[in-house]
């Protein structure tokens with residue numbers, strides 16, 4: 001038996017922007033992990049894109065040594081969690097490695113839905129949750145009100161919540177003191193056979209697959225032969241270590257600790273997240289409970305603007321999936337757009353991030369089709385099939401029942417904005433589940449069609465509540481719905497990549513708005529462009545983009561050459577994200593016009 005009493009494994013649960021990264025950076029600074037200069041950038045958000053958007057996506061960990069006032073030095077393993085609603089599944093993964101979690105709440109803002117959902121996950125997983133009130137330096141900080149909210153909305157005791165300002169550093173040492181006092185030390189047997197849980201795996205260009213693990217029992221060191229339980233494969237360990245936050249090799253990783261393992265594994269599927277590791281001579285060690293597999297919620301087709309880029313696109317996707325197990329794709333061909341891929345995403349933010357990475361890191365110009373959710377169909381022949389693309393919808397006469405995914409949305413909103421939130425939920429075909437007044441906030445739960453939620457619900461919710469409402473949601477069930485396919489015709493030809501699955505009740509309306517929106521988005525060409533919406537064989541709406549009368553260059557009549565060239569170049573740049581469909585040029589925005597139908 002060896003002593004694990006000096007170890008603390010914890011995560012930080014916080015709603016987006018409540019200060020999780022800032023607080024973590026303070027911890028690193030106070031525990032001497034980095035020099036001032038290295039602290040410049042927020043170290044935990046390591047991907048460029050993450051930093052730009054200011055959100056945390058990938059779970060990472062940091063090991064720090066804290067000398068507490070009791071004279072002992074504690075090993076603090078901080079496991080980072082993402083804050084956005086698209087990435088909630090990664091939170092439960094990080095929490096599985098911890099004994100406790102800090103619930104960081106912005107003392108000016110109060111409790112928001114995301115913190116509630118993540119906090120429940122932590123409590124369900126048996127973690128000690130320790131409330132922290134952050135941003136106490138702000139004049140609008142109201143600690144008593146926020147404590148009250150923590151007790152009423154989340155239901156945990158907040159009497160002893162520590163108040164701090166991650167920005168100024170005030171109270172941060174109190175947070176650390178309390179952390180070592182209330183978060184339990186891990187338990188485990190160092191002399192037992194190795195049993196370690198893979199929390200995350202990612203692909204590093206130099207090191208290959210790196211896995212973040214939590215060792216439950218035993219120890220692991222360089223040279224060990226490690227067995228991946230689910231694949232049955234054995235690999236030799238090249239190195240083990242921790243992030244402090246720089247990647248640092250250590251002699252071993254022991255029961256209770258969190259760190260990385262590199263073992264010459266070629267791709268992340270060889271070290272699946274949630275899997276159990278043991279040594280090759282103790283193959284009978286039990287599997288640890290893993291994680292719920294994440295399923296994509298939203299599918300969209302992505303097509304290269306230039307068909308020459310198809311192979312590069314395939315390669316880029318292969319590389320991206322090395323680091324993103326949630327990303328799924330399969331080839332798709334479209335009459336209008338040619339060859340591309342149908343890609344599954346966790347949500348719209350995930351979709352935007354992937355699209356941006358493909359364009360930025362791999363220099364691809366892509367057209368994205370309107371995102372859709374997965375529908376469940378019962379066919380007349382008794383078969384159940386799942387459809388993730390309007391173009392794959394079988395002939396309506398062969399379908400017995402069409403079912404759409406329904407989510408349970410949990411919304412927290414201050415009373416004065418409740419009315420507009422309810423109006424929005426009704427507009428989105430929501431059915432109220434319950435409503436509770438909790439202090440100055442209201443918690444309202446709605447069952448909503450996922451198709452209405454994934455597109456622009458979050459943005460609409462923020463705008464109708466002036467930014468005060470917050471949202472969390474999860475899949476609930478499939479439910480019969482009166483659905484149909486809405487086709488879009490351009491100059492009389494059906495464009496498969498523009499088809500949509502819509503609710504029959506508002507199909508006419510959607511069709512009308514959609515052709516109007518597209519008319520604004522499709523640039524004028526040398527001829528009239530007719531845009532039509534059709535249900536079955538019947539045209540339900542039509543608009544026309546009138547032909548361009550004059551040549552644009554005519555404007556430069558008599559002008560100098562450089563001006564002319566500039567104009568041509570401008571046109572070329574504008575064309576980048578256009579796709580020639582038949583003889584009509586359609587810009588990216590027109591493919592996504594459906595996202596703008598409601599706003």
Ligand SMILES: Nc1nc2c(ncn2[C@@H]2O[C@H](COP(=O)(O)OP(=O)(O)OP(=O)(O)O)[C@@H](O)[C@H]2O)c(=O)[nH]1
Pocket residue numbers: 014015016017018019020021022023054055056082083084134135136137138164165166167168
């Ligand atoms: N005034 C004040 N601002 C703070 C404090 N802590 C964080 N902030 C600011 O709040 C904003 C969000 O902080 P982050 O640490 O990035 O928030 P986060 O919770 O990590 O957000 P995600 O990484 O997006 O989940 C930043 O602009 C911080 O500078 C604080 O104690 N006081």
